[in-house]
Amino acid sequence: DAKTTQPPSMDCAEGRAANLPCNHSTISGNEYVYWYRQIHSQGPQYIIHGLKNNETNEMASLIITEDRKSSTLILPHATLRDTAVYYCIVRVGVKTSYDKVIFGPGTSLSVIP
Amino acid sequence: EAQVTQNPRYLITVTGKKLTVTCSQNMNHEYMSWYRQDPGLGLRQIYYSMNVEVTDKGDVPEGYKVSRKEKRNFPLILESPSPNQTSLYFCASKRQGVSGEQFFGPGTRLTVL
Numbered sequence A: 001d002a003k004t005t006q007p008p009s010m011d012c013a014e015g016r017a018a019n020l021p022c023n024h025s026t027i028s029g030n031e032y033v034y035w036y037r038q039i040h041s042q043g044p045q046y047i048i049h050g051l052k053n054n055e056t057n058e059m060a061s062l063i064i065t066e067d068r069k070s071s072t073l074i075l076p077h078a079t080l081r082d083t084a085v086y087y088c089i090v091r092v093g094v095k096t097s098y099d100k101v102i103f104g105p106g107t108s109l110s111v112i113p
Numbered sequence B: 001e002a003q004v005t006q007n008p009r010y011l012i013t014v015t016g017k018k019l020t021v022t023c024s025q026n027m028n029h030e031y032m033s034w035y036r037q038d039p040g041l042g043l044r045q046i047y048y049s050m051n052v053e054v055t056d057k058g059d060v061p062e063g064y065k066v067s068r069k070e071k072r073n074f075p076l077i078l079e080s081p082s083p084n085q086t087s088l089y090f091c092a093s094k095r096q097g098v099s100g101e102q103f104f105g106p107g108t109r110l111t112v113l
Helices: none
Strands: A009-013 A018-023 A033-038 A045-050 A061-064 A070-075 A084-092 A107-112 B004-007 B010-013 B019-025 B031-038 B042-051 B054-057 B076-078 B087-094 B108-112
Touching: A009 A018, A018 A033, A018 A084, A018 A107, A033 A061, A045 A061, A045 A070, A070 A084, B004 B087, B010 B019, B019 B031, B019 B087, B019 B108
Parallel strands: A009 A107, B010 B108
Antiparallel strands: A018 A070, A033 A045, A033 A084, A061 A070, A084 A107, B004 B019, B019 B076, B031 B042, B031 B087, B042 B054, B087 B108
């Protein structure tokens, strides 16, 4: 199973871009990279996901390296409400009959005024 | 409103007293899953279900049971709770397929004395 490695914590100034890295060097060619966040013991919230190409939505951008061994989540203008634990996960298994998601410790992002 | 609901949100119980945590989703999702979250360990999957009457073990299934008699409901059963099952529990659901976000419930904080 592909696993991910993230820094345990990061700080970001309010209004600046937050760049959260994730390593997934054992990712398989048909596995997706997902990002979720969790605000203070609430249920995790989906942010974005991608396979090969960079992706952007109203919340964030996802940059995946060409070799797919790492990715970066970008919050373009971080606000205090973005303070949360961010999880980078890889979807394990591609058959529709098998779906397993592994969450690691994540990165605790603190947005500082 | 599309959502995943869990009940109860908070529960304090004693060792050995059977309990059930309910989970319900109104999005007609095929896939549902239970996670537990403990400090320093991230989110760990307990059980998941690909559809009605189809369940399988996640990473930490010992001491838990689940059932999926209806598409919308996926209760988590602790037949004989022990203190090491004190944790924050999350239910999640998603549409079946290769990719797609998981929707998480608000969480159930369980304390077993």
